[in-house]
Amino acid sequence: MIDFRYHLVSLISVFLALAVGIVLGAGPLRENLGDQLAGQVEQLRTEQEQLRGDTEELSAKHDQLATFIAELGPELVAGTLDGKQVAVLTDDSSTRSGTERIVALLEEAGVGSAVQINLLPALWAPDAEPTRAEALQAIRSIAPAVLAEDSDAALTDSALLSAMIPMLLHGEGDGGLTPELRTQLWQVLIDHDLVTVNGEMPVAVDGVIYASAAPEELADEKEDEQVATERAQGLLTSQTALLGELAGIGIPAVVSAATPGNDASTGILRTVRGDAGFDAVSTTDRLQEADGPLLSVLALIEQTRGGSGAYGTTGDAEDRLPALPETQGLEDQAAEQNGEGGAAEPGTQPSDGGGAE
Template sequence: MIDFRYHLVSLISVFLALAVGIALGAGPLKESIGNTLTGQVDQLRTEKDQLRAEADHLSSNLADSRDAISALTPSVLEGVLGGRRVAVVTLGEVDSAVVDSVGAAIQQAGGAVTAVADVTAAWTDPTRTAFRQSLAGTMITYLDPAPAQDAGADVELAEALAQGLSSTSPTDPNALSENAGVLLDLLTGDSGLVTVTSPVTQPADAVVVLAGPITPVDEAVPTLAPTATPSGSASPRPTPTETASPTDSASRKARLDAWAAISQAVQRRSAGAVVVTGEVADDSLVRTIRTDDALSKLLTTVDGVRTPQGLLAVPLGLADRIAGVVGQYGAGPQATAAMPDRTALPPIERVAAQPPAEPSPSPTESAASTGQG
């Protein structure tokens, strides 16, 4: 059994060790310890100053590179789209400044924005599944070509949006088809699945899909030039409806599946499409496309749209896709190249699919042509 003397010896040992340490620290080892600590502090301060100088140098180089890209952008983009009309579709939360900058880039590339369509959270709201299925059933009769019978509501709605933005009147290449107008009315009316900044009057040749989240950042979004809304109005674009935040993997997968269906539909029903984002997150649409063998061979993607190089890549990637080249561009995961090649499309020529029917001659004209009267 341990007695009191054992505890006493332990306490004495502790105090002796403490006393020896104090004596050595205040005596023979004082200068050595102090010099060592002072040297370490000086070294850390020097390293911090060096890292700060390197960071400032890199920031300056990055700013110079961005300025150079912005300065070269007008000449690089000139004539790239050859007069193509482009619809912009936003999925999820997308900063309005990014939408405006993309519109300006399209204009500088020789294109025109025909519509800005925001797909709302109602598109994937699980409480409205039955409503969307019913609406999709109504829309099938207006789709040409119609999707497969087992396509499902997501695909049918996606095809309806794509046709609504791109279908041309058979008698006027500068007007939407009648069915396209009906489809847009169904999507933007009481259903609330889509909102548009202004009435859509012209069909798009190609589509840019902005896949959120692309949120505001501290530094300004690169803007190439002021741009107006498709109708020519200078009024500001309304803030898009935010996408509901999924709380489980099933909700996230349902959202990505619906967004992927939209991306494929606009590619199928137009001359070409490009899917664009900011940062490539693990559960983002761009990451989903790039990691899927079938989708990555069909759809072109661009990341880093908030940077000058990313913004420049949007019209270039779209022109390449119209020309038949598929690529994954940017600095994010699974990108295959930093920038698309420059492909200048030939100016587009628009002709009616069928000439308007000539009016039948009146009875008087018929009689005159045969010499009767």
């Protein structure tokens, strides 16, 4: 049986341990621990300042390179696409400045005709299903063979209409579409507010640039969560159907996306770069930046020469620029302009697709 003496000894032990802890904590241990903690805090503060300085330096170099590249744009692309017919597709008005710059650079490259095709929300919006059904009915009465419905009955109306657009831009393998039939089909899309066309109605093109807006620009904040989810799914269905058809029929194609915050973790760029089925399509980010439109045109030039790649500054980009003779040593030139030296960066030598035509 435990008696009072056991409890007394236990209490004395507890108080003795407490007293020893107080003495040590107030004396040598406090000073030692305090010094250690103060040293660690100071080290972390120094590392943070160093990282901030490195980030600002890298950001400044990126901005300098982007400005340098953008200024050289017309000279870099001059005469590289002589006589080609190119279509620039876009899915939102927020890309206007980028697409206008792309069209201007295409003209500098010698493109014979650069038509801009604006894809409208009715092509994928949940509340536009009746409009899409009417458009499909009209198309079936004109040229049913242009639709991929028989080969994949699971395709939605949005996917069918979106996949038809590359077929209308393609000059071969289109089931014998005459220019008159093409014009009629484009007119159906226009009349149902699925697309608008700036420029001469395209007959057939040698290349396509798809300029995609940032995901937040394509959302509608007024919609509830369910409708917003349906809209996002419809948009992705439309985009993947269109780009999948482009990759399949072999038209030189580039997907150029706006990537605010240098983020490519959402939107069509993530889908295309993450799916081997789109390997034939080149991609570029930074559409909203000074050098973004030029990246798009340079990637299209490489496409017409048989090359492809993923370019820009986001984490999943393969290289900063397409490795063309026109871009060889460009980063070194930018460094020289800014008073820096250094050897050429990897990726500035010509690739398989970088040779002259």
